[in-house]
Amino acid sequence: QRLKEGLDKTTKELGNKLDGLLVGYGKIDEDLYEELEEILIMSDVGYDATINALEKLKEKVKESRVEDATQVKALLKEVLIDLLTVDKSDHELNLLSDPTVILIVGVNGVGKTTTIGKLTDYCKKQKKNVLLAAGDTFRAGAIDQLEIWGNRSNTPVVKHQEGSDPAAVIFDAIQSAKAKETQVLICDTAGRLHNKKNLMNELNKIFRIVDREYSEANKEVLLVLDATTGQNAIQQAKTFGEVAPITGIVLTKLDGTAKGGIIIQIAQTLGVPVKFIGVGENIEDLQPFEAESFVNALLD
Ligand code: GDP
Numbered sequence: 001q002r003l004k005e006g007l008d009k010t011t012k013e014l015g016n017k018l019d020g021l022l023v024g025y026g027k028i029d030e031d032l033y034e035e036l037e038e039i040l041i042m043s044d045v046g047y048d049a050t051i052n053a054l055e056k057l058k059e060k061v062k063e064s065r066v067e068d069a070t071q072v073k074a075l076l077k078e079v080l081i082d083l084l085t086v087d088k089s090d091h092e093l094n095l096l097s098d099p100t101v102i103l104i105v106g107v108n109g110v111g112k113t114t115t116i117g118k119l120t121d122y123c124k125k126q127k128k129n130v131l132l133a134a135g136d137t138f139r140a141g142a143i144d145q146l147e148i149w150g151n152r153s154n155t156p157v158v159k160h161q162e163g164s165d166p167a168a169v170i171f172d173a174i175q176s177a178k179a180k181e182t183q184v185l186i187c188d189t190a191g192r193l194h195n196k197k198n199l200m201n202e203l204n205k206i207f208r209i210v211d212r213e214y215s216e217a218n219k220e221v222l223l224v225l226d227a228t229t230g231q232n233a234i235q236q237a238k239t240f241g242e243v244a245p246i247t248g249i250v251l252t253k254l255d256g257t258a259k260g261g262i263i264i265q266i267a268q269t270l271g272v273p274v275k276f277i278g279v280g281e282n283i284e285d286l287q288p289f290e291a292e293s294f295v296n297a298l299l300d
Contacts, residue, residue, distance in 0.1 A: 003287055004297045006279020010260030014043040015299045018073060025069035028061060032069055036076075043258065044230055046265030053079050053264070077295050083264055084291040086273040091289055093248070093275055094220055095126055098183040101174075101214045105203065105244055106224035107191040107236055108139055111252035111278055115224050116186055117149030118278070118286035124153060128183040133173030134159035135166045135206065138190040146188055166190060167205040174213050200243040207245070222275060224250045225266065228257045237270050246270070252278035255285075260298070 004011075017039045025032060033054055040050040053076075060066075060075045085091070094100060102119070106112050116132065123130050132150050134157055136142035143159050150157040158173035170187055177185040189206060192199050210219065223246045225233040233251075240246060249270065254260050254277050267274055274289040 002284065003279060003293065004300075006255040006277075006285065006287075007260060007294075007297050009256075009258040010043060010254070011298055011300075013258035014039065014261055017042075018076070018299060022069045022073055027067060028069050028072065032072070033058070036072075040261060043261035044265060045261035046234070046268070049083065049265045049268040052268065053083060056082065073299060077299055080264060080295045080299075081291045084267050084274065084294065086267070086271065090273040091248075091275055091291070093122075093288070094217070095123065095128060095184065097218050098128075099177060099181070099214070100128075100184050100218050100220065101177075101210055102184065102186045102220040102222060103189060103206065103210065103244075104187065104222050104224060104250075105189050105191065105240055105246075106250075110191070110224045110226040110229075110236075111250075112136075112188060112191065112224045113142065113145045113149065114281065115222075115250050115252060115276070115278065115286060116146065116188055117152065118283050119186060119276070120149065120153050120155050121283045122286060122288075123184045123186075124155075129180075130155050130184045130186060131173060131177050131180065131182040132157045133170055133185060133187040135169050135173075136188045136190040137162055137164050137166050137169060138192060142188065142190075166202060167209055170206050171209050174209065178213070196239065196243070203244050220247050220275075221245055222248045222250050223272075224252060227251050227254045227260060227262055230259060230262060233262060234265060234269055237266055241270060241272075246272050248273055248275035250274075250276040250278065250286075251289075255279045263294075 021035050056079045104112050120130050134143040134146045147157050158176055160169045221244055223240050251263055276286050277289050279285050
């Protein structure tokens with residue numbers, strides 16, 4: 001239900017327009033596909049992903065010998081679910097093997113800190129104990145903000161002074177996590193995208209430290225993207241994809257946009273699974289991503 005409410009704006013832009021087109025349209029023809037194309041592009045599915053979706057849809061229509069437009073919706077749902085799914089199990093956060101480290105990357109303002117707060121709550125609900133690392137030592141206020149979330153959920157935060165070396169913070173946090181046998185260590189990082197070289201150096205240093213202590217299977221690198229920023233989110237995804245081994249996407253603020261179709265473009269462009277979506281500012285508004293319920297909420 002929360003998912004449905006959170007996606008309401010996009011549902012109006014995408015789901016309702018599809019219904020408006022398909023119901024009573026009659027026989028499927030080329031014009032129908034053109035109108036479908038326009039609707040998908042208008043909700044930011046993106047040109048390439050739209051063309052891809054329509055090709056797949058046409059195949060499905062042919063295979064299933066569907067002739068009436070009203071039946072197209074169910075087939076389009078299948079296509080979108082397919083485009084949003086990398087590998088079903090990959091969409092789940094890797095919390096199976098303790099201890100786990102989760103690195104949170106993304107530019108300022110996308111909702112990184114909020115996501116860390118929500119994610120902490122999510123992990124605690126899975127009966128995991130959590131430690132936070134204030135690895136964004138660059139942005140003024142970032143450390144305090146993380147501590148506020150930590151206090152809220154009674155979660156300790158490892159921090160150094162503002163301006164100090166983030167890799168040193170992460171190193172200390174790892175030692176502390178080991179000493180306390182912490183199951184999940186969540187690390188904030190700085191998001192200075194305007195200086196790609198610095199960002200790369202800083203992240204690489206952090207990755208090297210993390211890699212020494214945690215195996216591939218115990219590591220998540222989540223890229224946080226803001227759905228309301230449209231094409232900027234795609235650009236950020238590409239840039240971070242070049243500097244960091246991203247294992248999953250968190251797409252925030254889907255409640256704040258009618259162009260939630262961007263999620264399809266992101267999944268297509270990156271080929272990395274979306275793991276969580278943010279549909280509001282409250283703690284329960286971070287939801288594990290599941291393609292089928294997402295598409296159903298959007299197109300019902
Ligand atoms: P950071 O700079 O990346 O750490 O961003 P913050 O976590 O400080 O978030 C920036 C703003 O976005 C805050 O006002 C958050 O409440 C808001 N925000 C984060 N996630 C969501 C979301 O899923 N939906 C909405 N509506 N707001 C969000």
